[in-house]
Amino acid sequence: MSSSDSSLRSTTAAAPIAPATSVWLTPAELLLLGAVWGSSFLFMRIAAKDFGAFALVEVRLALGALILLPFLWRVKDQIRPSHWLRFLGIGIINSAAPFVLFAWAAQRAPAGVVAISNATVVMFTSIVAFLLFGEKISKRGALGLLLGFIGVAALASGKTSGGSVLPAALAGVFASILYGFGGNFTKRYLHDLPPSAVAAGTVMCAAIVVAPLAFVTWPSTPVPALSWLSAVMLGALCTGLAYFLYYRLLYRIGAPRTSTVTYLVPLFGVIWAWVFLSEPLTLSMAVAGALILGGVALSQRRASAKK
Numbered sequence: 001m002s003s004s005d006s007s008l009r010s011t012t013a014a015a016p017i018a019p020a021t022s023v024w025l026t027p028a029e030l031l032l033l034g035a036v037w038g039s040s041f042l043f044m045r046i047a048a049k050d051f052g053a054f055a056l057v058e059v060r061l062a063l064g065a066l067i068l069l070p071f072l073w074r075v076k077d078q079i080r081p082s083h084w085l086r087f088l089g090i091g092i093i094n095s096a097a098p099f100v101l102f103a104w105a106a107q108r109a110p111a112g113v114v115a116i117s118n119a120t121v122v123m124f125t126s127i128v129a130f131l132l133f134g135e136k137i138s139k140r141g142a143l144g145l146l147l148g149f150i151g152v153a154a155l156a157s158g159k160t161s162g163g164s165v166l167p168a169a170l171a172g173v174f175a176s177i178l179y180g181f182g183g184n185f186t187k188r189y190l191h192d193l194p195p196s197a198v199a200a201g202t203v204m205c206a207a208i209v210v211a212p213l214a215f216v217t218w219p220s221t222p223v224p225a226l227s228w229l230s231a232v233m234l235g236a237l238c239t240g241l242a243y244f245l246y247y248r249l250l251y252r253i254g255a256p257r258t259s260t261v262t263y264l265v266p267l268f269g270v271i272w273a274w275v276f277l278s279e280p281l282t283l284s285m286a287v288a289g290a291l292i293l294g295g296v297a298l299s300q301r302r303a304s305a306k307k
Contacts, residue, residue: 026253033245034264040238041115042272044106047230050223053103056231058214060099061207063235068200068243075197083201086189090198091205094182098175100210105175109168110279115269116155117172119292122262123148124180133184144298151291154284196247203239262296 047056072079105114123145129135137145155169190198223231249258266289273279 026249029245029249030258030261031264033242033249034261035268036237036242036245037261037265038115038268038270039272040234040242041102041106041111041118041269042276043230043234043238044103044114045111045273045277047223047227047234048103048106050227051103051219051231052217053100053107054210054213054217055219056103056234057096057099058207058210059231060234060239061095061203061210063232064239064243065200065204065207067236067240068196068203070200071194071196072200072204075194078193079197079201083190083193084205086185087198087201088205088209090182090185090190091202092209093178094186095203095206096210098178098182099206101171101175101178105168105171108171109165111273111277112266112270112279112281112285113155113165113169114172115266115273116285116289116292117152117169118176118269119262119266119289119296120148120152120173120176121179121183122259122296123292124177125183126180128177128180128184133188140298144295146295147291147298148295151288151295154291155288157284194247195250196243199243199247203243263293266293 044056051059102114102118105117126135126137126141127145130137152169152173155165157166186198186202193201246258246261249261270279270281270285270289274281
């Protein structure tokens with residue numbers, strides 16, 4: 001048994017959840033996680049215009065790392081120098097670069113558009129696993145990928161208030177591609193550490209990488225209080241608390257069931273943008289969302305069947 005398996009078992013054993021409680025707790029936590037991650041696009045939309053992409057992402061990463069640091073400290077004796085190099089590389093691919101791309105996109109398109117583009121993560125994770133690691137894609141999975149790409153095309157072709165959302169949609173899709181690489185690399189190169197510690201290490205390294213860029217691009221004018229509040233919520237709520245919920249679910253119900261939160265994130269992203277920013281749901285967004293989530297559903301059915 002590996003040290004990560006031992007850590008996982010001890011963590012699970014230390015906080016048992018009664019079956020009767022789990023019946024309602026697991027759906028409630030999945031719903032909460034979807035709502036929290038969906039709100040990140042709202043907060044980015046509010047704060048990005050005042051902070052700029054690098055400064056906003058640095059605040060998010062620094063606060064998230066601060067909240068997650070105890071998970072890393074708990075396994076400090078298991079961490080070797082090679083782990084730090086992997087934390088750094090995966091932190092750039094899986095946190096720093098995607099966060100910057102999403103923050104950049106949030107300055108140029110409605111929050112709902114950016115949230116929908118994020119739903120392609122599951123599909124790109126499958127593609128990367130196929131191309132780099134030889135994992136098979138079934139016919140159902142291939143159909144799901146095709147539907148997803150049609151959805152991306154529909155999303156990128158849309159317009160809001162007379163302006164094209166193509167650059168923002170492509171930035172969101174590119175960020176999702178990076179998440180696809182990051183997820184696969186994490187699974188293969190950091191499997192010997194508890195996932196919560198991996199999250200802490202990668203987010204902390206990502207914060208260190210972005211810090212110089214944030215320093216040289218820090219806004220020269222005072223940032224409004226609402227934007228500061230949104231940045232704090234991005235770090236504390238959408239990064240720190242969200243990772244805690246994610247790994248709590250991962251330990252309890254496994255990766256396939258936990259990944260169903262992918263369905264909820266764009267839904268909540270669009271809802272929050274509509275409620276708080278009065279952003280309309282356009283026809284292209286509705287069509288794209290249906291196609292992308294339909295593609296994800298096919299991929300998830302395949303993954304669940306293999307479990």
